[in-house]
Amino acid sequence: MSYQKLPIFEETGFAIVDSYDQSIDPREWEQLIYVDWKSSGDTRFAPLASAYGDIECDGFWNHVPPKTDKDGVWVPENVALAPILTQRAQEFKTNIGRCRVIELQPNTYADAIYNLHRDDNNRLNPEGTGWIVRAFFNLTDNPDSVMLLREVKDDPSTETLVPLPAGAQVVIDTQRLYHSVWHPGDQPRYCLITSVESNQGLDDWITERHPNVHAQSPQLDPAFVAAAQAEAEAKAAARAAAIAARGLDPRFGDGTMSYEQSGLDEYGQEVMSEA
Numbered sequence: 001m002s003y004q005k006l007p008i009f010e011e012t013g014f015a016i017v018d019s020y021d022q023s024i025d026p027r028e029w030e031q032l033i034y035v036d037w038k039s040s041g042d043t044r045f046a047p048l049a050s051a052y053g054d055i056e057c058d059g060f061w062n063h064v065p066p067k068t069d070k071d072g073v074w075v076p077e078n079v080a081l082a083p084i085l086t087q088r089a090q091e092f093k094t095n096i097g098r099c100r101v102i103e104l105q106p107n108t109y110a111d112a113i114y115n116l117h118r119d120d121n122n123r124l125n126p127e128g129t130g131w132i133v134r135a136f137f138n139l140t141d142n143p144d145s146v147m148l149l150r151e152v153k154d155d156p157s158t159e160t161l162v163p164l165p166a167g168a169q170v171v172i173d174t175q176r177l178y179h180s181v182w183h184p185g186d187q188p189r190y191c192l193i194t195s196v197e198s199n200q201g202l203d204d205w206i207t208e209r210h211p212n213v214h215a216q217s218p219q220l221d222p223a224f225v226a227a228a229q230a231e232a233e234a235k236a237a238a239r240a241a242a243i244a245a246r247g248l249d250p251r252f253g254d255g256t257m258s259y260e261q262s263g264l265d266e267y268g269q270e271v272m273s274e275a
């Protein structure tokens with residue numbers, strides 16, 4: 001048994017599709033009700049669909065009863081505030097799970113490398129059904145920001161950078177690719193993230209929008225990359241040492257465990273208190 005996966009993701013694990021004309025829409029994301037993500041104060045989320053319709057953003061598997069990342073329940077308060085965002089999340093004609101707007105504060109390239117992680121979307125997902133991937137709709141105009149995607153966590157040669165101007169739309173197998181966002185600047189970035197099941201409906205949605213499985217990545221200076229990589233690895237090593245000093249499993253935080261196990265949340269934020 002295995003999962004139903006879409007051929008479009010075989011080569012690179014992601015598909016960039018036609019941009020959405022974000023400029024014509026009101027900035028609905030500014031009105032939403034946000035919640036902090038666990039112990040982290042930096043990143044906030046505004047759920048449009050959660051496990052049971054409450055204003056919270058925990059993984060569906062952490063609820064009672066637990067469920068996989070499908071059958072998200074619309075959050076009435078935020079749906080009422082963001083009818084266009086809700087409509088966009090409903091375009092897929094497939095089962096959707098978590099759907100939320102992320103508010104991400106500015107960071108550095110080294111931060112983004114440190115935050116690289118894989119999601120755990122398919123926990124509890126029954127084999128034989130569709131593999132759950134995630135759609136990212138960039139809302140704010142962040143032409144200098146990029147989504148980092150890597151096949152191998154600490155190997156920059158496997159990296160792709162996906163630019164994030166307003167309206168950028170990319171669907172990513174986030175359980176295969178390590179990912180995070182490098183967001184320079186002085187204002188938060190907002191993005192609508194939706195968990196979607198791989199099936200014909202999703203395939204049609206992607207195909208209709210002229211998918212490209214390669215990105216127009218900006219070129220980075222190799223010395224800049226190497227310095228940031230070293231900074232991120234040093235930070236990770238220091239964190240691993242701190243975890244070991246607390247008598248916890250030394251594998252925490254080295255990327256071989258899922259984010260709940262590692263003490264990082266799915267956005268790479270530290271959740272030390274829950275490790």
Ligand SMILES: [Fe+2]
Nearest residue numbers: 119174266267
């Ligand atoms: Fe993620």
